[in-house]
Amino acid sequence: MLSFFERVYHVVCLIPRGQVATYGQIAAIVSHRGAARTVGWALHAIPEDSETPWHRVVSAQGNVTPFVDERGVNIQQLLLEEEGVDLNSQGQVELTKHQWEGLARTEIDALRRQWQLMP
DNA sequence: ACAATGACATAAG
């Protein structure tokens, strides 16, 4: 039985390069609707050497995290731009262009079965 | 067991 965090990481790894997903989207897959906050918590807990593409997760408005490094550079924005995801003047991802379509019902069900989640 | 925390979401004013 994978922990909630591990499930989050698993799903985040499914987000294709050049696309982004919202916290709510992830939450809807790994748990019930409403676990969005915990998803954020899970991402916050990601070790830096992890290969999980956490930068492909943004808020429902397309906002990236306010986290910046010592030089004030927004890591997430940088990583996204490297993948060809453009942000508007307000530093938001254009969800209409880059939002991940998510998983098909059948795929979600398969994952849930794999995780032994009872809906 | 309980309260607090969090990189959220949604609805209402």
Add this chain to the structure above:
DNA sequence: GCTTATGCCATTG
């Protein structure tokens, strides 16, 4: 547009 308030849920102290 904005600011609140409320719901949500796993983890941690």
